[in-house]
Amino acid sequence: xxxxxxxxxxxxxxxxxxxxxxxxxxxxxxxxxxxxxxxxxxxxxxxxxxxxxxxxxxxxxxxxxxxxxxxxxxxxxxxxxxxxxxxxxxxxxxxxxxxxxxxxxxxxxxxxxxxxxxxxxxxxxxxxxxxxxxxxxxxxxxxxxxxxxxxxxxxxxxxxxxxxxxxxxxxxxxxxxxxxxxxxxxxxxxxxxxxxxxxxxxxxxxxxxxxxxxxxxxxxxxxxxxxxxxxxxxxxxxxxxxxxxxxxxxxxxxxx
Amino acid sequence: xxxxxxxxxxxxxxxxxxxxxxxxxxxxxxxxxxxxxxxxxxxxxxxxxxxxxxxxxxxxxxxxxxxxxxxxxxxxxxxxxxxxxxxxxxxxxxxxxxxxxxxxxxxxxxxxxxxxxxxxxxxxxxxxxxxxxxxxxxxxxxxxxxxxxxxxxxxxxxxxxxxxxxxxxxxxxxxxxxxxxxxxxxxxxxxxxxxxxxxxxxxxxxxxxxxxxxxxxxxxxxxxxxxxxxxxxxxxxxxxxxxxxxxxxxxxxxxxxxxxxx
Numbered sequence: 001x002x003x004x005x006x007x008x009x010x011x012x013x014x015x016x017x018x019x020x021x022x023x024x025x026x027x028x029x030x031x032x033x034x035x036x037x038x039x040x041x042x043x044x045x046x047x048x049x050x051x052x053x054x055x056x057x058x059x060x061x062x063x064x065x066x067x068x069x070x071x072x073x074x075x076x077x078x079x080x081x082x083x084x085x086x087x088x089x090x091x092x093x094x095x096x097x098x099x100x101x102x103x104x105x106x107x108x109x110x111x112x113x114x115x116x117x118x119x120x121x122x123x124x125x126x127x128x129x130x131x132x133x134x135x136x137x138x139x140x141x142x143x144x145x146x147x148x149x150x151x152x153x154x155x156x157x158x159x160x161x162x163x164x165x166x167x168x169x170x171x172x173x174x175x176x177x178x179x180x181x182x183x184x185x186x187x188x189x190x191x192x193x194x195x196x197x198x199x200x201x202x203x204x205x206x207x208x209x210x211x212x213x214x215x216x217x218x219x220x221x222x223x224x225x226x227x228x229x230x231x232x233x234x235x236x237x238x239x240x241x242x243x244x245x246x247x248x249x250x251x252x253x254x255x256x
Numbered sequence: 257x258x259x260x261x262x263x264x265x266x267x268x269x270x271x272x273x274x275x276x277x278x279x280x281x282x283x284x285x286x287x288x289x290x291x292x293x294x295x296x297x298x299x300x301x302x303x304x305x306x307x308x309x310x311x312x313x314x315x316x317x318x319x320x321x322x323x324x325x326x327x328x329x330x331x332x333x334x335x336x337x338x339x340x341x342x343x344x345x346x347x348x349x350x351x352x353x354x355x356x357x358x359x360x361x362x363x364x365x366x367x368x369x370x371x372x373x374x375x376x377x378x379x380x381x382x383x384x385x386x387x388x389x390x391x392x393x394x395x396x397x398x399x400x401x402x403x404x405x406x407x408x409x410x411x412x413x414x415x416x417x418x419x420x421x422x423x424x425x426x427x428x429x430x431x432x433x434x435x436x437x438x439x440x441x442x443x444x445x446x447x448x449x450x451x452x453x454x455x456x457x458x459x460x461x462x463x464x465x466x467x468x469x470x471x472x473x474x475x476x477x478x479x480x481x482x483x484x485x486x487x488x489x490x491x492x493x494x495x496x497x498x499x500x501x502x503x504x505x506x507x508x509x510x511x512x513x514x515x516x517x518x
Binding site: 049052053054070072074077079080082083084085086089090093094095138144 | 406418419
């Protein structure tokens, strides 16, 4: 097995004496699709930001493989109406690419007609595809996607997840993504990390769905549908193997 | 037909408008209108300190604006208070400090209105030289920073992941803005500076198809506003600074009548 692209070791992140992330360790291998799931405020986006180097963890280590090329797709790109920018200009904002390269990248994500459109005129789904295409231009070894299907209708979500899987197959890049939607993402991922400040459970979609922690976190009602959250069911740390935080910041094991 | 002082005013005003336009586009895109206001208000403290320490007012204004920009940058990074609260605190405390300092200097009589609303008809040759040197420096660095600034304006984190040195670029932009505010003070006065950033840029937005086009058109709209305002001020004997802003507002309103270009 090749060395992992990215390793996170015992990451703790504390804001206002509250743990956002607690002793989180994980890794991502080349060409695997790894999905972070968890309730609102579980620290999914924070973990992505630590992995990307946008946020500095209070303790723990982030190890990236040498010269790791990352393509990033942020959660929300709000294009102001006052900003007259075409898709083509947007795609070569921080790099130099030829028209042909850009067209190829857009064709790859099914947005071939968008090259000369105005960025502010795109619909939610079109913008997500353009963002994906833009990330591909960098020939990434790792694609980091923060809620890639947000604001897209169900049919569009299915297509986007299929597209992400196809990109992995075609380009051999690993994918690290955050998702809110459990049902659709389960069919599109190799490995799942279930996060709620700490890692509750991890494994293949099939094994995670049977995991006690997963059911505690999302509630048994999730089983027949695997699509609906149950926000009322609180995660009980009493039965969780998690031992509380050992890092010197904030209060350890806040929920116990 | 124009007197000598009118010609000097026109040359100075156009110099300022040419640099305010492109900077104004970023003020609009990045929603920095309040930031511009804060820099402008702190300029009065610079004027007061300039007289107190007997240094050139424009130089003192630049220094104070620069310090305020730096202070804001570091306070914002701490994230203890929301940005607009910080801006409000700095904006009004520096303005008041300036007014109080001026009141203390009893032996000195400063024409406060000239600083609040501009005194473009009184610009001399050295002022014009100063304006054009500063404008050239500011525009030169702005062109150099153009692409990274666009990337940051669109999405800060995305720019950071793609290797843009976001903090450095932003800090440089704030410092340049401080420089521009200092030379604009003489023309429209510190209470109206922000309007010369925003009005031309907002006026031409619907006619622009690219960021560069918007910057150039904004500069042009600024020049038209300055010329129109000065002409109006001469015709109707109105104060020059506010007349320029009124001209800019009329131009803005007029351009809204045209359909947007796609």
